[in-house]
Amino acid sequence: MTLFKKNSFYDFAYKRFKKNKLAVIGAAVTLLFVVMAIFAPLIAPYEPSEFFFVEGQNVYNKYAPPSDGHLLGTDSLGRDVFSRLIYGARVTMMVALLAVSISTVIGTFIGLITGYFGKLVDAIFMRIVDIVISFPVLFLLISISTIMKPSIWIVIFAIGFVSWTSTARLVRGEVLRVKQLDYIVAANACGSSSLKIILKHILPNILAPIMVQITIGTAQAILMEASLSFLGVGVQQPTPSWGNMLMDAQKLLVLRDMPWIWIPPGIVNLLLVLAIYFVGDGLRDAFDPKQ
């Protein structure tokens, strides 16, 4: 068996990962956002869709600049920007993680069978991949979100359905590589069933690149969700998302005079995606000893 000793491989990768400062910072920041998402109700001072009124009047307290009451001011409907930001983390992460789960399952499944069985199955599926990647991601997403009644589940499904191709290609390539290894050839010759070979021998061997892909896929899913929501076909009001919080900034007035409404959600979005990319890069370097 030339299979790496699992423990030592992951121990080694872990050691290497720990040495990578950016990756560790990325992991810490990501963790921070996860905590923020989980404990949103405890951290956020208000409900995300709570409307505020100008004191003593029956008028919404719209576009209020940051103050003690509202750390990041209020938005165009008089809701607390800070609270929406915190709850937005929840939405963003849930969408991204579920979407990535979908794309990983589909992609891994298709990659495994095309790589393992090859021939006609491979030819057919690879053409399907070619077809799907010919449509710019956002176009497909927009099509799906406009056909269906927009909801958070449609967004999740759409992103998951659109982004499985890179996982499929990656897994297929890895399977083709791993298939050449001696012990797989041997297992094949010994008449082990295909399913058993795939699950017992191939899958554990390609776990590392899949993990990297999941990480990077999560970052990309966050960006996709944000773009969709910004364009109005993603997460719908009143549910807060870091993307739809920026919609108002398309009005010149908001863009120029009310930076508290659009800069904070943009910044947290950038920070989280950047942090996840750092983790992804760190994982890749840690798993790939040739660097």
Place this chain on the structure above:
Amino acid sequence: MKPSNTTPGSPLPSNKKPLLQVKDLSVKFRTEEGMFFAVEHISFDLEEQKTLAIVGESGSGKSVTSLAIMQLLAENGKITSGEIFIDDEDILKLSQRQVQHSILGKKISMIFQEPMTALNPILKVGEQIMETIIEHQGASRKEAYAIALDTLKQVGIPSPEQRIKQYPHELSGGMRQRVMIAMGLVTKPKIMIADEPTTALDVTIEAQILNLLENLKETYKTAILFVTHDLNVVADIADDVIVMYCGEIIEKGPVADIFETPRHPYTIGLLATMPSLDNDNDILPTIRGVVPNITKRPTGCYFHPRCDHAMPQCAQRSPAVFQVGQQAVKCFLYEQDALGVQDGPGVQDGPGAGEVNHG
């Protein structure tokens, strides 16, 4: 009895000045698992128009030695001690620019094992030969073209006018290695390092290439440092030989002497494993045990766990180098008999060829 630990000097008493002199060269690598010396205390001389062979099993440090001389070690490798003299100049003291400008490709060139990967796939072979001439001799492209063409003829490439315009993948393995040789010779360097230049080729091509090297050595008056793990090749082409084990030179001397009376138990074992016509055993003998991992080398003499003549001291300290006749041997067996004694007990009651395991 004056053993010197590091520099036993030239095994051949000679009045000629060596072209290339390596003194006490050590190379250290830094890896994830830690630091280790890939080669230690390497010393040897290469004289004008001689062929010096380095033999040893895989991992013994042959390539590291050659690459260290060329200062082409991987990023994680470092020369920690030693001097390398070419024309009385310690090239380790030169700047990178000086080495590029006046040493590499000009005084010393190198041929690599894999002619497929060692040539740039997207440049025509002519271009790859010409650029060396242009760089080192300031020739015009036209002059360089003529020289390149001529050299391709010299290395026996048929219809060189066409070949010169082709890409490496359009040539066979043997042709590519000839191109590599042409590339190495085109500036007429006095020293050429050939790191297993025939390992990737099949036997008939190998013979042709060795023949070619022999002839070119005469025409170009080049000295060759020839790295190989094939003792037959050593017997064919070398004047002197260095035997390496675990990053150390354990024996060196003239080829005739070493093949006649190998001294170090490892050399003796190695020669016994050599397939030859008068060895009609179907099963070749092997040396028992395996080469230790470079990071987990034994204490004392690195060979002692595999040695049939190991003595208590062998496990404790590393033996010095002893001069036995023309040969220099790093082994305690010769402690008593060094210094001018021609036929030590090593030959009669010392380790003999019959005493290696058959397996």
Place this chain on the structure above:
Amino acid sequence: MLKYIARRLLLSIPVIIGITILSFIIMKLSPGDPLANFINPSISMEDLEISRQALGLNDPLFVQYFKWIGQVVRGNFGYTYSGNHSISGLILERLPNTIILTLSAFVLSFVLGIPIGVIAAVRKNTRVDYGLTFFSLVGVAIPSFFFGLLVIYFFALVLGLFPSGGMINIRAGYTGYAYFKDVLHHLILPAIVLSLGNIASVSRFTRSNMLDVLKEDYIRTAKAKGLRNKAIVYKHAFRNALIPVVTIFGLSIPFLFSGAYITESIFNWPGMGQLGITAIQNREYGIIMALNLITATLVLLGNLTSDILYAIVDPRIRH
């Protein structure tokens, strides 16, 4: 090489058919109907049912598909629900503007991305490398609409260096060279915004290729020949590292088209993306689907071109 190109062309036939089928399915699923788009909305109610019959909206699916595709290959995508506009006309009006924007961004991505990647690789593990690598990561990580808004905020609103949107200054009514200069002035910000992510990916890709190539045996050979660092890096390493970069010519096209949706809507750039956004808001499914089909075809052609280009620049495939 001709064989390679022929094979590549052959392989794209099922893909282009698949693209049209997928587009058709999406349209069938959407509340609009692909064939319904061909009904001129200004006709009277009585004529509507006749039109439906004539268009074969009650025909079997595959017949509908062939009818539809028959129109599409003639460049006819039908009409908009509101206002009786020909969809192909609307798109044709916008297409050149989108091409101006995406092409500029395309050029920018490679003109900036490749040198950045090379410098980072050559200066590996120095501050320059870390700086450039960090910049590239921020480039991939920043949401393009956020970057776009930031750019408008600083360069147009705060500093006033560039217009905040649009493609021309309509009131000025420039012609000739002045017109060209005006468009260029409007183009700079959106082109930068659109290309940022691509610059970042190109430079990351170039850097890692370059590092791989620098480890190759033939680089060691080049060093052994005593060549100058410049020759080693640019003649031997760079050229080899550049070959795979050609493949992302193709990959960056869908990326840029996606980006154009957002960039055009933020900058009010009168292109296909902006048309698409308006179409989403007005539920003009016909337009969205036509845009899908057209861009998918463009992307396919782009990929084809970059594969062929790859064959041309790599002598190993060329022969």
